[in-house]
Amino acid sequence: xxxxxxxxxxxxxxxxxxxxxxxxxxxxxxxxxxxxxxxxxxxxxxxxxxxxxxxxxxxxxxxxxxxxxxxxxxxxxxxxxxxxxxxxxxxxxxxxxxxxxxxxxxxxxxxxxxxxxxxxxxxxxxxxxxxxxxxxxxxxxxxxxxxxxxxxxxxxxxxxxxxxxxxxxxxxxxxxxxxxxxxxxxxxxxxxxxxxxxxxxxxxxxxxxxxxxxxxxxxxxxxxxxxxxxxxxxxxxxxxxxxxxxxxxxxxxxxxxxxxxxxxxxxxxxxx
Amino acid sequence: xxxxxxxxxxxxxxxxxxxxxxxxxxxxxxxxxxxxxxxxxxxxxxxxxxxxxxxxxxxxxxxxxxxxxxxxxxxxxxxxxxxxxxxxxxxxxxxxxxxxxxxxxxxxxxxxxxxxxxxxxxxxxxxxxxxxxxxxxxxxxxxxxxxxxxxxxxxxxxxxxxxxxxxxxxxxxxxxxxxxxxxxxxxxxxxxxxxxxxxxxxxxxxxxxxxxxxxxxxxxxxxxxxxxxxxxxxxxxxxxxxxxxxxxxxxxxxxxxxxxxxxxxxxxxxxx
Numbered sequence: 001x002x003x004x005x006x007x008x009x010x011x012x013x014x015x016x017x018x019x020x021x022x023x024x025x026x027x028x029x030x031x032x033x034x035x036x037x038x039x040x041x042x043x044x045x046x047x048x049x050x051x052x053x054x055x056x057x058x059x060x061x062x063x064x065x066x067x068x069x070x071x072x073x074x075x076x077x078x079x080x081x082x083x084x085x086x087x088x089x090x091x092x093x094x095x096x097x098x099x100x101x102x103x104x105x106x107x108x109x110x111x112x113x114x115x116x117x118x119x120x121x122x123x124x125x126x127x128x129x130x131x132x133x134x135x136x137x138x139x140x141x142x143x144x145x146x147x148x149x150x151x152x153x154x155x156x157x158x159x160x161x162x163x164x165x166x167x168x169x170x171x172x173x174x175x176x177x178x179x180x181x182x183x184x185x186x187x188x189x190x191x192x193x194x195x196x197x198x199x200x201x202x203x204x205x206x207x208x209x210x211x212x213x214x215x216x217x218x219x220x221x222x223x224x225x226x227x228x229x230x231x232x233x234x235x236x237x238x239x240x241x242x243x244x245x246x247x248x249x250x251x252x253x254x255x256x257x258x259x260x261x262x263x264x265x266x267x268x269x270x271x272x
Numbered sequence: 273x274x275x276x277x278x279x280x281x282x283x284x285x286x287x288x289x290x291x292x293x294x295x296x297x298x299x300x301x302x303x304x305x306x307x308x309x310x311x312x313x314x315x316x317x318x319x320x321x322x323x324x325x326x327x328x329x330x331x332x333x334x335x336x337x338x339x340x341x342x343x344x345x346x347x348x349x350x351x352x353x354x355x356x357x358x359x360x361x362x363x364x365x366x367x368x369x370x371x372x373x374x375x376x377x378x379x380x381x382x383x384x385x386x387x388x389x390x391x392x393x394x395x396x397x398x399x400x401x402x403x404x405x406x407x408x409x410x411x412x413x414x415x416x417x418x419x420x421x422x423x424x425x426x427x428x429x430x431x432x433x434x435x436x437x438x439x440x441x442x443x444x445x446x447x448x449x450x451x452x453x454x455x456x457x458x459x460x461x462x463x464x465x466x467x468x469x470x471x472x473x474x475x476x477x478x479x480x481x482x483x484x485x486x487x488x489x490x491x492x493x494x495x496x497x498x499x500x501x502x503x504x505x506x507x508x509x510x511x512x513x514x515x516x517x518x519x520x521x522x523x524x525x526x527x528x529x530x531x532x533x534x535x536x537x538x539x540x541x542x543x544x
Contacts, residue, residue: 047381049388073345073391074384104376104403106433107488109319112346116321118390119345131376131405133428135435137489144488156405161378163407165445173437216379216416217409 013269014198023199027096027126027152028186031201034066034094035234040255041227041262043067043098043203045238049074051082057242058086061251062093067127069098069236072119083124090126099125102156106134107141115145122146129154129189132174139177143184151184158190160206162217191221193231205236209257214239223254227261234258285541286470295471299368299398299424300458303473306338306366307506313499313530315339315370315475316523317510321346323354329514330358333523334365339399341370341508344391355396362398371397374428378406379413387417394418401426401461404446411449415456423456430462432478434489463493465503477508481529486511495526499533506530 014022020032035041044065048054054075058068068090072078090097099121103110110130115122122128122145130138132155142153157174159166166174175195178185187201188194194202208220226232235258237251244250286294292304307313316337320326326347330340340362344350362369371393375382382402387394394400394417402410404427414425429446431438438446447467450457459473460466466474480492498504507530509523516522 047384049384071381071385073389074381075390076388078390100377102376104374104405105372106431106490108486108490109343109346111488112319112321113343116348117345118347118350131403133403133405133437134431134433135437135489137433137435141488159378159406161406161409163409165405165407165442170437170442214380216383216413217407218378218380 013266015266019198023186024183025152025186026150028199028201031066031096031186034096038063038066038094039259040064040066041234041258042251042255043069043234043236044241044251045069045100045205045236046242047071047074047238048242049076051075051077051079054082055085055089057247058089059093060248061241062089062095064248064251064255065093065095067096067098067234069100069238070125071100072121073101078119087124096126097124098127098129098154101125101128101130103128103130103138103142104133105138107137107144110138110141111145114142122149122151125151127152127154127186129156131156132170132177136177136180139181139185143181147184152186153181153184154187154189154201154203155185156190157188157194158192160191160204160219160221162213162219187233189236190232191226191230201234202232203234203236204230204232205238207235207237207254208240209253223257224261224264227258228265231265233262285538287538291470295458296455297424297458298422300471300473303338303368303458306368310335310338310366311531312336312338312527313506313534314523314527315341315506315508316513317341317372317477317508318514319343319346319510320514321348323347323349323351326354327357327361329519330361331365332520333513334361334367336520336523336527337365337367339368339370339506341372342397343372344393345373350391359396368398369396370399370401370426373397373400373402375400375402375410375414376405377410379409379416382410382413383417386414394421394423397423399424399426399458401428403428404442404449408449408452411453411457415453419456424458425453425456426459426461426473426475427457428462429460429466430464432463432476432491432493434485434491459505461508462504463498463502473506474504475506475508476502476504477510479507479509479526480512481525495529496533496536499530500537503537505534
């Protein structure tokens with residue numbers, strides 16, 4: 001079992017609201033503002049396969065999250081109503097919608113995948129993500145579609161799965177690609193802080209209250225490890241919430257654990 | 273403008289039928305057999321956005337191809353009938369169906385993306401592909417769904433787009449991941465021969481009759497360059513066929529160019 005490498009502790013002592021003021025993209029400004037107002041750095045990974053279940057889960061956990069991450073392509077019964085209802089819930093509970101599509105094709109193809117097909121992702125997802133592997137064309141293609149609509153993109157710079165190849169120079173090249181597209185790329189999927197630019201969001205998947213691993217290579221870290229030690233900004237939690245007996249209460253526990261870790265990190269940074 | 277690196281000329285003198293006999297996966301055996309019988313190493317990349325257009329294109333070009341590559345998630349009007357019609361055309365013209373999904377998530381997620389959602393890809397696609405970036409879990413997840421159905425997977429070891437990160441040790445790690453899953457992974461998306469194992473298929477996208485580049489970073493190579501100099505096995509052609517005035521004739525030209533390059537390579541290898 002491998003150990004994900006630990007990066008040095010963040011020396012960033014800016015509050016969310018102070019970082020919001022540094023962002024050039026409207027959606028990252030809005031996200032930092034929501035995080036401070038709702039006191040949460042929790043992203044719900046809503047990996048359920050029925051729309052009814054998705055909407056119930058999101059409505060229950062909405063008060064505790066700043067963002068809901070979807071995989072609409074695993075829903076058995078996706079239709080336009082689902083998107084409309086999700087958008088209403090986002091307004092009701094004040095969170096952003098992030099479709100975890102992991103775009104990973106050449107520019108010309110992602111243009112169609114993002115705007116077209118049955119899912120028309122660009123019509124409703126505030127934020128999408130992409131792998132950097134196809135080179136800058138993937139960001140250019142997504143930006144062509146998303147920028148005029150005020151959307152934003154995260155680049156996957158590191159992964160939480162065992163034996164993944166998003167390490168070393170791959171991660172560095174991804175950061176560079178983000179820096180060259182700061183108006184549209186607002187941050188990273190990563191397992192620790194990888195950029196000192198305070199306008200970039202660092203979002204970490206594979207978070208549980210106990211560390212561990214699943215049977216298909218996913219590795220889990222705790223909120224205090226992710227936010228406190230690794231200097232990430234947001235925790236992405238899936239099975240720890242939607243498989244819980246009481247998802248709303250589980251979300252609340254993650255909200256508290258994640259926000260406490262942020263407050264503690266800030267306090268420690270100020271003392272040191 | 274960067275130049276894609278040229279690998280040494282292939283010394284492989286095995287015919288398609290001889291390589292078919294070395295495959296452990298039934299689908300790669302079948303593909304090599306189709307290639308020899310139909311005298312084609314051409315894969316049509318059917319990147320159109322209407323189902324009617326897709327089916328017409330595939331019916332016209334079917335006699336010239338051994339495989340049709342789809343992006344069902346860019347079709348405006350996907351439904352079960354499209355898949356049924358495509359499957360009938362595959363039987364009529366004897367080709368395999370390859371959904372270019374580029375799976376790139378952790379094992380637990382790709383299980384759902386491959387088997388579920390509106391597209392139910394595992395129900396109709398003979399072959400899918402995946403990026404190696406998430407680590408072995410992505411192959412394990414896909415295999416769990418696809419192997420019992422007799423499906424197969426290609427790993428994306430190299431890309432044709434400018435500035436892509438699938439190079440060097442990334443490519444080598446991908447080859448290793450394929451070798452460890454030879455029963456399910458039948459080859460690579462790549463820009464040149466990267467494995468000396470004759471059972472692996474090498475498939476190269478970004479092929480046109482003239483070399484060049486599009487406005488979003490795609491770089492084009494010719495059939496003789498891809499098959500002759502770089503030692504790949506199959507050419508993947510999209511815009512060169514579906515944007516042609518006469519797609520059937522364009523497909524025929526690529527079929528001839530690709531197969532001639534294979535015959536010439538074999539002849540040269542036997543002489544040298």
